[in-house]
Amino acid sequence: MAIKKPSGDFFSLPTEASRRKQRIVVKYHAAWSQVLRSRTNSPAKIRQNLAYVDLFAGPGKYGDQSLSTPLLIIEAAARDPYMREHLLTRFNEGDPALEDMLEKNIAESEAAKQLRHPPKVTCARVEEDILREIGGIPPCPTLLFADPWGYKGLSVDLLSKFLRPFGNDLIFFFNYNRISSGLNCSLFDETIDKVFGTQVATALRARIALQKVKGPEKERLIVDAVGEAFSPFGAQTPVYYPFHAKGRLSHHLMFISKAPLGNEIMKGVMAGESTRGTFGFDEATETQPLLFPDLNIEELGRDLLQRFAGQTVSFSDIGVHKHAQLGIPAHKKAIQLLERQGEVVVLSYEKARRLTAHGISVPDDAILVFSKGDARGTEDPN
Numbered sequence: 404m405a406i407k408k409p410s411g412d413f414f415s416l417p418t419e420a421s422r423r424k425q426r427i428v429v430k431y432h433a434a435w436s437q438v439l440r441s442r443t444n445s446p447a448k449i450r451q452n453l454a455y456v457d458l459f460a461g462p463g464k465y466g467d468q469s470l471s472t473p474l475l476i477i478e479a480a481a482r483d484p485y486m487r488e489h490l491l492t493r494f495n496e497g498d499p500a501l502e503d504m505l506e507k508n509i510a511e512s513e514a515a516k517q518l519r520h521p522p523k524v525t526c527a528r529v530e531e532d533i534l535r536e537i538g539g540i541p542p543c544p545t546l547l548f549a550d551p552w553g554y555k556g557l558s559v560d561l562l563s564k565f566l567r568p569f570g571n572d573l574i575f576f577f578n579y580n581r582i583s584s585g586l587n588c589s590l591f592d593e594t595i596d597k598v599f600g601t602q603v604a605t606a607l608r609a610r611i612a613l614q615k616v617k618g619p620e621k622e623r624l625i626v627d628a629v630g631e632a633f634s635p636f637g638a639q640t641p642v643y644y645p646f647h648a649k650g651r652l653s654h655h656l657m658f659i660s661k662a663p664l665g666n667e668i669m670k671g672v673m674a675g676e677s678t679r680g681t682f683g684f685d686e687a688t689e690t691q692p693l694l695f696p697d698l699n700i701e702e703l704g705r706d707l708l709q710r711f712a713g714q715t716v717s718f719s720d721i722g723v724h725k726h727a728q729l730g731i732p733a734h735k736k737a738i739q740l741l742e743r744q745g746e747v748v749v750l751s752y753e754k755a756r757r758l759t760a761h762g763i764s765v766p767d768d769a770i771l772v773f774s775k776g777d778a779r780g781t782e783d784p785n
């Protein structure tokens with residue numbers, strides 16, 4: 404049976420939502436590999452390699468020639484000497500025409516040629532025997548990415564096999580909208596049972612019917628059920644990034660890891676890719692004009708870095724300079740942005756730092772250590 408396609412031309416131009424999804428996967432992959440390589444550099448040199456598996460890979464490029472996730476992962480690996488030597492990649496795409504394009508795009512990629520282990524591409528439908536088709540689970544820590552259209556092919560049974568080995572994490576696109584509607588209709592019981600496993604799906608349907616929940620409460624029950632389905636395999640609570648479109652929740656990018664550190668890293672990555680004032684992506688917020696169109700957060704960050712390059716100052720010292728009209732929250736967001744860019748270190752002795760939509764919170768008592776930045780041409784802050 405041919406692969407079902409969504410309406411519209413998905414691969415002609417990336418949407419902003421697709422770009423966010425790609426950046427989250429690529430950034431997490433880079434951070435995750437840093438953590439694991441320091442462990443694999445032990446004198447015993449066990450498990451030197453790291454792997455990335457994408458079960459629904461697509462063609463690798465959009466019609467405008469911009470790169471999609473498979474080639475972004477390959478390019479990032481080629482820039483990193485450790486990953487060039489140690490990354491194993493497996494890409495599966497079920498549509499033969501798209502798989503041909505992926506093979507061609509990889510063959511033409513200079514970055515792919517630099518990898519010691521050439522990427523492996525397969526063309527198989529994601530079903531029960533997919534593991535055999537792709538040559539099994541790689542024998543080293545693996546990040547699995549599963550980004551289907553709809554939710555057919557996604558199942559806890561399959562994903563949990565990837566989750567079990569040491570160092571393995573899962574990122575999958577969870578079609579909240581369709582799964583949520585499917586839970587209300589007995590025609591979809593069998594497919595939904597495959598997603599969550601029969602026991603968890605049955606309990607979830609019962610809870611939804613009993614509590615008659617809708618909106619955020621239903622969302623909470625569904626996300627909890629995902630956590631429940633993976634917890635027998637040692638998973639932490641899922642970390643998820645919601646995508647809102649046309650005023651409603653459409654998808655979640657779900658992250659499942661056995662490692663608390665994995666969860667913390669992913670929360671930071673997702674916060675960094677969130678739209679203003681929210682955790683996740685909201686099409687509506689994204690298209691709203693900036694509150695201060697003449698000075699956005701990025702510019703404010705650049706300005707602060709120029710003014711305070713190489714200095715250690717308290718947060719209260721910076722809040723009163725010439726952009727004071729932007730207010731404390733905008734200054735905190737700019738500091739969070741600089742922190743993500745590695746341009747400032749935030750120290751707080753009194754108050755604990757919390758996760759917010761824009762990164763880890765900047766308490767009022769924080770001490771900021773600014774990098775030297777590009778100090779040339781810096782104005783005197785006084």
Ligand SMILES: C[S@@+](CC[C@H](N)C(=O)[O-])C[C@H]1O[C@@H](n2cnc3c(N)ncnc32)[C@H](O)[C@@H]1O
Nearest residue numbers: 459460461471472496497498528529550552556
């Ligand atoms: C959302 S797209 C993937 C996009 C890709 N992750 C990216 O970033 O460019 C989903 C892909 O999965 C493929 N696909 C859909 N159902 C499949 C199945 N059952 N088995 C394998 N591939 C499938 C589609 O042909 C499509 O290319």
